Amino acid sequence: MKNMxxxxxxxxALCAVLLIGLVLPLATGAxxxxxxxxxxxxxLMAGVLYSLVALGFALIFKASGxxxxxxxxxxxxxxxxxxxxxxxxxLWAAIVVGIGIMIALAWLIERLVLRPLVNQEPxxxxxxxxxxxxxxxxxxxxxxxxxxxxxxxxxxxxPVMVLQSIFQGGILVNKEDFMAALVAAALxxxxxxxxxxxxxxxxxxxxxxxxxxAQSIGIPLNRMWVIVWSVAGIVALVAGVIWGSKLGxxxxxxxxxxxxxxxxxxxxxxxxxxAIVGGLIIGVxxxxxxxxxxxxxxxxxxxAGGGIENWFAFMLAxxxxxxxxxxxxxxxxxxxx
Amino acid sequence: xxxxxxxxxxxxxxxxxxxxxxxxDRAFMFGLLAFAxxxxxxxxxxxxxxxxxxxxxxLAVAALGLNLLVGYCGQISxxxxxxMAVGAYAAYNLVLRVPQLNFLVVLVLAGLIAAAVGVLFxxxxxxxxxLYLGVATLAAQFFMDWVFARVKWFTNYAHSGSVQTAPLExxxxxxxxxxxKYLFLLCVLIVFTIVANNLVRGHIGRAWMATxxxxxxxxxxxxxxxxxxxxxxxxxxxxxxxAGALWGxxxxxxxEPLAFNLTLSLNxxxxxxxxxxxxxxxxxxxxxxxxxxxxxxxxxPAWLGVPISTAMASHLEFMIFGALIVFFLIVxxxxxARLWAIGKEKMRLWPFPH
Numbered sequence: 156m157k158n159m160x161x162x163x164x165x166x167x168a169l170c171a172v173l174l175i176g177l178v179l180p181l182a183t184g185a186x187x188x189x190x191x192x193x194x195x196x197x198x199l200m201a202g203v204l205y206s207l208v209a210l211g212f213a214l215i216f217k218a219s220g221x222x223x224x225x226x227x228x229x230x231x232x233x234x235x236x237x238x239x240x241x242x243x244x245x246l247w248a249a250i251v252v253g254i255g256i257m258i259a260l261a262w263l264i265e266r267l268v269l270r271p272l273v274n275q276e277p278x279x280x281x282x283x284x285x286x287x288x289x290x291x292x293x294x295x296x297x298x299x300x301x302x303x304x305x306x307x308x309x310x311x312x313x314p315v316m317v318l319q320s321i322f323q324g325g326i327l328v329n330k331e332d333f334m335a336a337l338v339a340a341a342l343x344x345x346x347x348x349x350x351x352x353x354x355x356x357x358x359x360x361x362x363x364x365x366x367x368x369a370q371s372i373g374i375p376l377n378r379m380w381v382i383v384w385s386v387a388g389i390v391a392l393v394a395g396v397i398w399g400s401k402l403g404x405x406x407x408x409x410x411x412x413x414x415x416x417x418x419x420x421x422x423x424x425x426x427x428x429x430a431i432v433g434g435l436i437i438g439v440x441x442x443x444x445x446x447x448x449x450x451x452x453x454x455x456x457x458x459a460g461g462g463i464e465n466w467f468a469f470m471l472a473x474x475x476x477x478x479x480x481x482x483x484x485x486x487x488x489x490x491x492x
Numbered sequence: 493x494x495x496x497x498x499x500x501x502x503x504x505x506x507x508x509x510x511x512x513x514x515x516x517d518r519a520f521m522f523g524l525l526a527f528a529x530x531x532x533x534x535x536x537x538x539x540x541x542x543x544x545x546x547x548x549x550x551l552a553v554a555a556l557g558l559n560l561l562v563g564y565c566g567q568i569s570x571x572x573x574x575x576m577a578v579g580a581y582a583a584y585n586l587v588l589r590v591p592q593l594n595f596l597v598v599l600v601l602a603g604l605i606a607a608a609v610g611v612l613f614x615x616x617x618x619x620x621x622x623l624y625l626g627v628a629t630l631a632a633q634f635f636m637d638w639v640f641a642r643v644k645w646f647t648n649y650a651h652s653g654s655v656q657t658a659p660l661e662x663x664x665x666x667x668x669x670x671x672x673k674y675l676f677l678l679c680v681l682i683v684f685t686i687v688a689n690n691l692v693r694g695h696i697g698r699a700w701m702a703t704x705x706x707x708x709x710x711x712x713x714x715x716x717x718x719x720x721x722x723x724x725x726x727x728x729x730x731x732x733x734x735a736g737a738l739w740g741x742x743x744x745x746x747x748e749p750l751a752f753n754l755t756l757s758l759n760x761x762x763x764x765x766x767x768x769x770x771x772x773x774x775x776x777x778x779x780x781x782x783x784x785x786x787x788x789x790x791x792x793p794a795w796l797g798v799p800i801s802t803a804m805a806s807h808l809e810f811m812i813f814g815a816l817i818v819f820f821l822i823v824x825x826x827x828x829a830r831l832w833a834i835g836k837e838k839m840r841l842w843p844f845p846h
């Protein structure tokens with residue numbers, strides 16, 4: 156036990172620092188409890204969305220060992236598709252069409268990109284997904300247009316006051332955010348069921364463990380890849396629709412989705428729960444840093460504005476990498492010659 | 493028939509170690525340099541200098557630097573534009589605050605500062621590798637973007653956040669016409685190429701390549717990973733920092749923090765991939781390709797009589813970039829440089845097929 160603490164010392168120290176940073180604004184009275192909880196909730200909501208994108212990363216990495224840089228581009232592509240198709244037909248039908256498009260896309264990616272690159276080094280596959288990112292960004296905007304589009308989910312956007320009895324002035328909560336959180340939870344639950352209970356799910360986990368062994372017991376690798384990329388595409392679609400209804404569907408979605416990279420690092424690349432917890436940590440940390448750390452920093456160094464949230468997630472991930480390279484829930488990697 | 497090494501014997505250590513061991517290569521290089529120095533300045537229009545040759549020369553230096561890191565040492569970086577920014581702002585502040593310094597000294601110092609920052613962000617490479625490192629270097633990208641946009645000292649309290657530079661002066665020579673800029677950059681590129689060429693074939697380059705091929709095995713045979721990885725980061729950042737300073741001072745003249753954003757980082761990476769990982773020549777090809785492609789894409793529709801909007805052109809550019817990267821990875825993972833090598837081999841055997 157003592158030995159374990161010694162080994163994990165830096166990691167525990169980092170966690171402690173983060174926790175102290177989390178409660179400091181409240182403890183020092185720098186913010187009203189109501190406002191604090193509002194910021195916390197806002198962070199959690201943003202975190203849910205990060206988790207959704209990160210989930211797509213984790214799924215693909217788990218099943219095919221590909222670090223899919225294009226997940227953000229897939230989010231944008233799916234959101235654009237749904238937004239533009241929904242201009243003609245009802246939203247639910249547009250989402251069905253969108254799912255169809257993402258499955259077709261997954262099939263094409265497997266055929267044209269992954270299959271020719273089978274047995275290549277991970278880094279080559281990663282670069283291929285970089286190319287895919289550029290292609291999808293360009294293709295999506297060529298086909299669907301590059302303006303800002305709206306997705307109407309039909310949920311009231313006005314914030315509601317809740318818990319006025321506990322906190323002075325109550326807390327502003329966005330109904331849409333709650334719906335988003337619910338949808339994300341449902342998605343994660345169904346994915347967990349899919350992975351644990353269906354034979355396809357089991358086959359996917361086998362592929363994730365060992366490509367060769369899975370193949371030798373008759374699991375068709377190529378079909379598994381199509382399935383997992385389709386699932387990741389559908390997750391991207393859900394993330395894109397929720398996000399798009401919040402911010403509008405536009406190119407910057409693809410950049411916001413980059414934030415999912417630190418999330419998977421934090422959570423561990425292969426871990427689905429890691430993606431969720433990591434997303435929440437990053438979401439909360441980022442909002443907290445922006446609201447409570449930003450102003451004092453701006454004052455102290457005479458900065459031209461805040462915007463810490465642009466890099467906070469990445470720096471946090473960097474620190475985690477230094478003290479715990481495998482992430483929160485990842486498996487420890489052992490090198491052999 | 494003409495391009496073969498028959499009869500060229502190496503009878504001394506000197507001739508065994510020279511950079512271009514084959515006579516025909518030397519002749520070709522000599523001709524190329526003569527063309528670049530003596531012919532190009534007189535026949536090429538200013539527009540070509542400004543939009544093609546000057547960006548190409550600077551980006552070639554940056555691509556060389558990134559290739560040392562990614563192609564030779566196997567450490568991926570998605571944040572090299574950040575080190576370009578460090579070089580550019582370091583040079584800006586040095587010129588501003590210590591005006592008596594010679595610009596060459598400023599360039600070297602800017603490169604050294606970029607190298608220091610590069611080592612700082614390269615430290616994670618000792619514990620993490622491959623894709624994880626890519627994300628760590630993304631942290632460098634976003635952090636540096638933020639630093640230069642927000643910390644006013646770096647931009648000398650300019651209101652808009654953009655900075656202006658005066659024309660360069662070297663020993664009383666004012667480098668301000670396109671031709672002069674071209675000649676100056678050409679000299680810089682040649683120096684950097686010679687240094688890079690000798691680095692990668694020396695012990696340090698071998699250490700890098702061993703680390704790239706299999707870092708645990710390299711460590712087992714006695715290569716210190718700390719040394720190999722951090723020197724790669726340092727030297728690569730030095731190159732890129734110098735390129736950043738040149739990009740700011742010679743090419744842009746005035747710039748905003750956004751000039752060195754993630755897109756530039758990815759473009760640098762694409763130059764290295766398309767040109768050829770682990771090939772100095774490839775860095776040139778890649779840089780040329782990335783500089784030329786947007787211009788061609790803008791021109792082609794006009795030639796064909798199908799005008800397209802600028803937005804459309806930029807989307808097409810994205811698509812073609814992306815498709816080409818995937819294409820190259822599948823068909824020719826070693827990039828344009830490999831095609832060149834194949835061509836050379838064919839020349840050597842001609843007129844026989846084998």
